[in-house]
Amino acid sequence: xxxxxxxxxxxxxxxxxxxxLPLLSARAxxxxxxxxxSGDILxxxxxxxxxxxxxxxxxxxxxxxxxxxxxxxxxxxxxxxVTRRAAVxxxxxxxxxxxxxxxxxxxxxxxxxxxxxxxxxxxxxxMGGSVEGFAALMNHYAAKLGMAESHFVTPNGLPDPRHVASxxxxxxxxxxLYREFPEEAGLFSIGELQFGNKYIHTFNGLLGRYPGADGMxxxxxCAAGFNIVAGATRQGxxxxxxxxxxxxxxxxxxxxxxxxxxxxxxKDKGSGHIQDLPxxxxxxxxxxxxxxxxxxxxxxxxxxxxxxxxxxxxxxxxAASGRALPATSAxxxxxxxxxxxxAQLAHMPKPEFTPVPVYIGQAPGKELAVTPVVANAIDxxxxxxxxxxxxxxxxHMRVVHHGAVKAKKAVQKHKVNTKTTSKRPQGKKxxxxx
Numbered sequence: 536x537x538x539x540x541x542x543x544x545x546x547x548x549x550x551x552x553x554x555x556l557p558l559l560s561a562r563a564x565x566x567x568x569x570x571x572x573s574g575d576i577l578x579x580x581x582x583x584x585x586x587x588x589x590x591x592x593x594x595x596x597x598x599x600x601x602x603x604x605x606x607x608x609x610x611x612x613x614x615x616x617v618t619r620r621a622a623v624x625x626x627x628x629x630x631x632x633x634x635x636x637x638x639x640x641x642x643x644x645x646x647x648x649x650x651x652x653x654x655x656x657x658x659x660x661x662m663g664g665s666v667e668g669f670a671a672l673m674n675h676y677a678a679k680l681g682m683a684e685s686h687f688v689t690p691n692g693l694p695d696p697r698h699v700a701s702x703x704x705x706x707x708x709x710x711x712l713y714r715e716f717p718e719e720a721g722l723f724s725i726g727e728l729q730f731g732n733k734y735i736h737t738f739n740g741l742l743g744r745y746p747g748a749d750g751m752x753x754x755x756x757c758a759a760g761f762n763i764v765a766g767a768t769r770q771g772x773x774x775x776x777x778x779x780x781x782x783x784x785x786x787x788x789x790x791x792x793x794x795x796x797x798x799x800x801x802k803d804k805g806s807g808h809i810q811d812l813p814x815x816x817x818x819x820x821x822x823x824x825x826x827x828x829x830x831x832x833x834x835x836x837x838x839x840x841x842x843x844x845x846x847x848x849x850x851x852x853x854a855a856s857g858r859a860l861p862a863t864s865a866x867x868x869x870x871x872x873x874x875x876x877x878a879q880l881a882h883m884p885k886p887e888f889t890p891v892p893v894y895i896g897q898a899p900g901k902e903l904a905v906t907p908v909v910a911n912a913i914d915x916x917x918x919x920x921x922x923x924x925x926x927x928x929x930x931h932m933r934v935v936h937h938g939a940v941k942a943k944k945a946v947q948k949h950k951v952n953t954k955t956t957s958k959r960p961q962g963k964k965x966x967x968x969x
Contacts, residue, residue, distance in 0.1 A: 564760075564780040565702040566790065568798045571713055571766070571773040574808045577798040581702070583812045585684050585819045586779045588700040589754030590627075590650045591762050592692030594708055595685075596658060597643055599672050601716045603662055604639070611640035614897065615661030616907040617653065618914040624652040625693060631657075631895065634915040636907060641893045647752065648728050649735050655691035661907065666690065680707050683814040694756050699819050702777040703812045709751060709764055709775050710809070723750035723766070726888030734890055740788035741765050743886025745795065745876070751775065753787070757827035758819075761787040767795050774798050782825045789877030796876050 567582040569575060576582075603609050617635040629651045631637070637645075637657060645654040656666060663669025666689060673687040682704035688695045713720060726742050728735040741748040747767040754762040760780035767774055776794040781787040897903045 567702040567706055567777040568794045569706050569809055571710055571775055576806050583701055583703045583815045585699045585701050585817055587759035587819050589692045589756040589759035589762055591752055591754040591764055593646045593655055594752050595673050596655055596690040598712055599676055601719055613639045614903045614907045615657050616915050617657050621653045621656035624656055628653040632917045634917050636896050644893050647722055648725050648737050652691040659690035680711050682707055694758050702779055705764055705777050706809045725891050727890045729890035729892045744880050744883045745792045757823045758821050760822035760826040763787050763791050765791040769799055780822050785881050788880050792880055793875050793877035
């Protein structure tokens with residue numbers, strides 16, 4: 536019976552995949568490649584279509600933070616305190632307890648590398664007074680940049696139907712980050728953080744693998760699919776590829792790499808400027824069935840850890856860019872020679888980076904620049920330790936269990952006594968049996 540159930544589930548999964556694949560191949564997801572210095576579009580497909588940005592939102596969070604630092608309202612040593620609202624965010628997260636203090640400089644590194652949703656809320660509350668106040672700042676600066684299709688509700692991009700952007704708007708944002716804050720460009724190219732004895736590796740699969748890759752950001756939710764803003768510089772040309780709504784990490788990386796490669800090779804020519812793309816008011820599609828359907832194992836939130844560990848297949852890599860060659864005896868005999876550079880990324884070993892140290896609190900040997908202020912002291916009160924909650928829960932369960940067992944034994948004893956009394960023989964027979 537169990538075997539038959541397994542066969543049924545396997546057949547159902549295969550039929551689901553077979554049904555979805557034609558839809559996936561026909562789907563036109565947003566793609567955009569542009570020159571950062573000139574603003575020229577080298578390739579675009581549905582670039583103005585509204586989309587769920589997921590953790591690409593954190594580029595806007597960083598822009599607002601850098602803007603407020605440049606205006607002298609904060610510094611990179613400004614301390615922010617983790618609240619309970621921040622601590623309960625879904626992964627990806629650092630898992631800091633309420634009351635933990637972070638400087639802005641370290642918080643921005645956690646945002647770019649770990650894509651920590653709890654840290655994003657910590658920055659928002661520290662700089663905007665609240666998540667809602669910071670979202671208002673995000674929308675204010677987005678409007679000034681001309682991001683007409685964007686509306687921000689959170690600083691981390693966790694699912695919200697009102698929270699949208701487009702490849703066009705993200706291109707304007709990426710350009711502004713590099714042009715207005717060139718001294719902070721290294722923030723987007725960090726490959727690894729060292730936090731105590733832990734090492735945190737970037738989700739950007741192009742860093743350390745694609746020639747000239749110099750960073751930016753990835754993002755994922757089930758509704759958004761797998762997104763990336765990926766930049767690279769060669770011979771003085773700084774190009775950025777934006778890919779939204781791919782069905783897995785491997786396709787996202789391969790598509791971005793192949794788009795960049797075609798542009799660097801001169802296969803794509805300029806076709807207008809980013810600002811010239813029309814503004815659309817369409818509703819963004821929901822990518823659940825493609826990114827998190829029954830044949831996927833990705834989490835609902837913005838955690839790419841599990842998704843990134845999914846093994847690549849040849850079909851995944853080839854389908855990513857649409858530039859794969861047809862299967863022939865020649866390609867079968869020499870697959871490495873026929874693969875695009877994007878497909879080759881899946882076979883490359885994990886790159887090694889020089890870790891950038893991060894820490895909680897102020898820099899070792901320094902005192903906090905100012906005392907972090909919060910509106911409500913309860914908001915920064917740590918939750919009970921996990922083991923204490925578990926011990927209390929287990930103790931409660933033991934008490935309830937033992938109480939139930941004791942009561943059950945008492946009832947059984949009472950039944951036995953009652954039964955014995957009711958059946959006790961009387962008269963002569965009783966005496967003869969004694």
